[in-house]
Amino acid sequence: MTTLILFIVVCSSLWIDKVACDNDAHIYYSGSQTSYPDKKWSDHFCITYNPKFHSLSTKVNTATVYDLVDLSRDPGCHLSNAYNNNTNVTDKVVAIARGNCTFTEKARVAQDHGAAGILIVSSDMVNPGANQTSDYDTINIVVASIRTADFVDIMKEGPDVEVKLVALGARGLDFTVIIIGVLAVSCVAVGGFWAGKTSTSDSKKSTQIAAGKPAGKTGDSDDADDSDEEPDISITAVIVFFLLVCTFLVLLYFFYDYLVYVVIIMFCLAGTIGLFACLEPLCRRIPWEARLPSNRIPLLRQRPLYRDIILGVLCLGVAVVWGIERKARFAWIVQDILGFAFCVNMLKTLRLPNLKICVVLMVLLFFYDIFFVFITPYITSSGESVMVKVATGGSAGSSSGEQIPMVFKVPHLWTACYGVQFSLLGFGDIVVPGLLISYNHRFDVKMTTKRIPIYFISTVIAYAVGLLITFVALYLMGKGQPALLYLVPCTLGTTFVIGCLRGEARSLWAGISKQRNTAKPQSEINTGAPVTTVKSADQSSSDGSSDGGSESRLLINTRK
Incomplete structure (x- = not known):
């Protein structure tokens, strides 16, 4: 275990750190129904995008203005009819449905028709990725995703909507790393x-x-086992x-x-x-x-x-x-x-x-x-x-x-x-x-x-x-x-x-x-462990005699 x-x-x-945050961006929008013309680019929603396909500006003032084309009822795949109705998408951002085809396929089809980017409309936010690394070399348009509810609010501005896509960029120092x-x-x-x-x-x-001695509690031991x-x-x-x-x-x-x-x-x-x-x-x-x-x-x-x-x-x-x-x-x-x-x-x-x-x-x-x-x-x-x-x-x-x-x-x-x-x-x-x-x-x-x-x-x-x-x-x-x-x-x-x-x-x-x-032998000596000595027969005999003499002297002294 x-x-x-x-x-x-x-x-x-x-x-x-900053894993998903590098993919965060804002979409600023403006249309004929904008209530306050002097605050034209103040309204925005969150989107996610893949900077490996195409990067975005980090400032609203320098961001490119795109016309938004609503094709959100079609997934924009190879066999779809989204681009076959004489719709002009050149240098525009195309809103398409999530659908079943890959993000790479959607982006390649839009790029072949001259679009500047795609905005994938989905009920759940997704991070659009490539099928393989080489796709980042062949696709050079913006690939982003937006939630359906936010897209519906944007389209309330009227049929002619302009958008700016702005990356949030790095957040700078965050003190949560100190806590970790x-x-x-x-x-x-x-x-x-x-x-x-x-x-x-x-x-x-x-x-x-x-x-x-018995190995009892040592007083400071919390781990006796x-x-x-x-x-x-x-x-x-x-x-x-x-x-x-x-x-x-x-x-x-x-x-x-x-x-x-x-x-x-x-x-x-x-x-x-x-x-x-x-x-x-x-x-x-x-x-x-x-x-x-x-x-x-x-x-x-x-x-x-x-x-x-x-x-x-x-x-x-x-x-x-x-x-x-x-x-x-x-x-x-x-x-x-x-x-x-x-x-x-x-x-x-x-x-x-x-x-x-x-x-x-x-x-x-x-x-x-x-x-x-x-x-x-x-x-x-x-x-x-x-x-x-x-x-x-x-x-x-x-x-x-x-x-x-x-x-x-x-x-x-x-x-x-x-x-x-x-x-x-x-x-x-x-x-x-x-x-x-x-x-x-x-x-x-x-x-x-x-x-x-x-x-x-x-x-x-x-x-x-x-x-x-x-x-x-x-x-x-x-x-x-x-x-x-x-x-x-x-x-x-x-x-x-x-x-x-x-x-x-x-x-x-x-x-x-x-x-x-x-160090074990020395520790045994220090703790009083017994030391065994092997003796020869002669040594044992002489030792025995000595012991006997000692015993005799002890008895004599006792009698005295």
Whole structure:
């Protein structure tokens, strides 16, 4: 279960901002029925357009004025009769119906008849895309979409309507990215710190057991059930995991409408477990130790505490509320709460055994992020980035209207044309670097307990710097960024530099468990473990004589 959830999480390792907003535009209109001639271009509606076909001006004063031709009863396909009635559409914008043919076909037919652009009238707003990347080279007219109700209002201006199409352009700095950055840094810091705290508790229990004392509560341990054993993870297992991640992402791209519901269910389960794991240490402080009576119910045979049952039900209720109301305006808040708890629990629970495994995993996912964001647009027929399309709602033609929930979402401060727009940061960009941060903190507390956790603090700062670089690249390039491209070098590079400066690079690479095993004989001596010595027969005999003499002297002295 944990592995399945982890590679679903890694699939969504991307930071996106301004995704749908780049396609927003306004249509300004004027006709014979305009009430106030002095405010000729003041009325407008929202439209969406594809800038890859033809760009638009960002200023009303410089925008081109087009005559609008109403052919909205016809889809404007190859076999339609829209252009066969001696209708002059040269250098005009043609309004056509949604219909069954592709946007590329509609645009090519209109372009062949000399039109300057098409306005697709649809009951639902659509983002007109191309069938394949080469279509953007052969079609050079405006391709836009408008809602039916808005188009009807425009046509009330009379038979002769003029329009201006104006792109909204970039919105500038939006402080929601700061909120997402704080969420991400807080998540890796809390998860990494908790992982080190758990290791400290495990070390105290191990010391008590080695000293022959009962391993009771250590006072500061909220994780008494966690094991001190380091997982045995091989490079082969990491490579298999990486191949599963790639496969699942491709399956999501092609079968998004079906697999997205599997991901939603997994998120609800993982969010419930994570929220319970984060709140359960607080719940332990409630002085109520009553347990469920003996029973034969499979999930309740262990007689859990009533307080744990109540907490579990409440956590499940939060996840169920999100699952039912996931498209509501407030749903992003609940999603971020569940996501935060889930990521913290993953970082606290999952333990990478050594830096070698960390490096292999992070380097593979580093190239994974680059390939699926920057390379796949040159491979897919539509020119889409596989990662971006999966993170924002599936490949072209997706009809589910669902979105992958394995992301932090924060709405923009400004309002877009249609609906609220969000900044997104995938959980993979938190969990993957966070596993290294957790390992570093465990290394800090287990190698030397009385020192500043330099590896932990440094890599948390490096993670924050990597996020800042991602944010800058996001706004300079104006498109979704593979955050691991910047986070992996920052966190891994910092770890290696500090390890080399402190002379601990080999210890980091070998791992905590091997380093602990190397020091085991000395620890046994210090804790009073028995030392067995093998003696020869002669030595035993001489020892026996000596012992006997000692015993005789002891008896003589006693008699005296």
